[in-house]
Amino acid sequence: MKRHFEVLFELARRPSLGATRELQAATIALLVSLALGSLLVFATGRSPATVWWAMVTRVADSPYAIGQVLYKATALVFTGLAVSVALDAGLFNIGGEAQLTAGVLACSTVGAALPASTPAALAIPVCVLAAAAAGGAIGALIGILRVTRSAHEVITSIMLNAIVAGLTLWIGNTLLFRDGTTRGLAIAPGAELPLLGLGGSPANAALIIALASALAVWWLRGRTTWGQAWLAIGRNAEAARSVGISVGRVQILVMTGAGALGGLGATSFVLGHKHAFEQGLGSGVGFLGISAALLGRAHPFGIVLASLVLGFLSTGGLAVSDIIPKELTEMLQGIVVLAVASSVPWVQRRSAA
């Protein structure tokens, strides 16, 4: 299994081809996906053109649908970054589920524990930090196990996903859930993030935190010695070591940061939308973050674009679910990721050796 992950790894770690060629590869991938998707649609007996047109127009014409796209993209930006930041350092963080769930638990618990009168200027930063700290703790644990005990991060991530899910459910059942529901106490009103006001959709101000995070990652990665060190150990740990970079320490720090980003996904779910702990909140988004990272070519801005694309496919799929089965659009998400993964090496080969 480890082997399979490493193949993915190599794909995502290929050096950037530069913005123009990356976009070229993305365009090719999109066209290929469209063609394959059209075949699938055709197989259901519908006209592909009608379905695609309906998908675009139904999303574009409805503020609610646009809001849905943004809401879904928000969380994906966080979990996508959680994967890509680790990938830059040569680590495969598939613990996004655990990090996000831990973030949701911490964020909602801290939010609910705050006095109802807490002002937003205090409540929001405290809850945001709680989410980041909880996710970061999970990431740090994965990093520490990897560095000090040589436990492969893929294995520990998978195990932690299961452990955190179980633990959260147990904590919910014994401590948090109210009156036979699967919902905990509401957070302090001051901690609620405002909605963006798009047709009653849950799109909220966590989008701004997501974009700020992407910007921060971009800046750290390309403009600071931290980024220099973390990219160097991902590309050649031996060389990094020989120029005096402490590889283990950087790996632990990077995994902590990656986990914190994953945990921040909770801000959109808890502070922006549900305003309380709920069973299964954000479930699956941690894994989808891997797709976002691969599709976004492990670049912070690429991940923002990729999250929007995945958000659109998911929302658009629901919007046309009266015409085609929704499983078909789920398949389409997979096809897009595969198409990008295979078009990049192709463009790379054609452009240079």
Add this chain to the structure above:
Amino acid sequence: MPMIDAELDKRFGTREVLCKARLVVRPGSVHALVGENGAGKSTLVKILAGVIRGDGGQLAVDGKPRDVPTWTRQAARAAGIGIVQQHGAFAGTLSVVENAVLGAERVLLDLAPTATQLAELGKRVGLPIDPWARTDKLSLGAAQRAEIVAALHHGAKLLVLDEPTAVLTPVEVEGLLETLRHLAREGTAIIIVTHKLDEVRAVADEVTVLRAGETVATFTARPFLVADIARAIVGAEPPEAAQAPPLAQGAAPALVLEHVSVGTALRDVSLSVRAGELCGIAGVDGNGQRELALAIAGLVAHAGEVRLGTRDVTGASPRARLAAGLAHIPEDRHHGGLVLDGTLADNVVLGRPDVTGRFRIDRARVAAFARTQVEQLDIRPPDPHAIVRALSGGNQQKVVIARELSRPDLRAVVAAQPTRGVDLGAVARIHDQLVGVARGGAGVLVISADLDELLALCHRIVVVLRGRVVGERAAGANGWGDDARGALGAMMTGAEAAA
């Protein structure tokens, strides 16, 4: 009829690497392919062996025309072309015999007969190998022998060797060249890619010189004039070799090792290099040189004491040692030296907070620094944004040299195989730089498998054998005496110790 008659074109992106590069190889001859790094030698032989695809041109194997763009590894192998590549092609965790049968078109494998055949074949051609040894446990020389035997086992009528001697010691080189002559006498055609003109003179029947992707000269009759070949390679008079400056009397020690041991690989080595001194470490590869360099750099755990000047850095991290004035040129630029997917500028400032700044990278300063280094070492292409993977070996090495030797307040330098697999022009540049830092007051320890390099560069040469220092020689006022080479060679093989 020639075994190979090729005229090849190849572009990497917009860069033309080969332009109608002509190569004619006769059966039973040793053909040397020479030229500077980046001249296209490796590319040419890789196309011949089907490792990479050519863009166009003509290729005739045994008189039969072949289509260049569709010429594959399988086709080349079927036509009897075997290649031993510069960085080895064996999969690390498999044994020699397993590697030899990789890609064989059989489903069921019984390795024992093949192993026996390999061992016998090896013995017959003078390349003794252990077919059951895991290839990642072999020394570079042994791995190369195994690859040659495997290629012959596949029925190679043409054996391509890409810089085979770059990783070998003088003794091993002698053995290899003898084997090549033997194979040629038996009818195998051999292409040897090399930088070293004394090897060309020793072994080649014919020579093709490439420059910037074009064949600029061919020599088809022995004896060759080395000066003619050198001139054809650089297209001008070859550069003057750097000279070590006279050593000041009573200079303070810059790098001191006391009773340094690393496992069983390096045993109780004590050594002192003075400020301004160039001290060579000679020895057959795999006698503890690698561990010595790593121990000084703090990259392996070691017993004993390491001092930089008067400062004890025994327990210090690699970073602290670098900060205390050490520079380390790792023996393998791909493994420990460079981030190949990074740009030239990225690599030149890697781990150099004195240039980048502590946290926020000062991009203007990095760009200016990279430009200065590119200019100073004549790195080509002179583009700080070039991806290092795309540079030739010599230019990659210059990037490592630039980063390490430009450190501020240098006290000591450990240069492991600083010119391995590097062309003549680059060797001169690198030697200049090493002499330059010594002149600036640093103590320089040069570890090299190339005794001639050490004799050209150093004030003193220390010989290691099986992890121990077994002897040393210092150059006199009039340079090295006539017997120095022989005496050091004897120490390297242990003949002296036995006597």
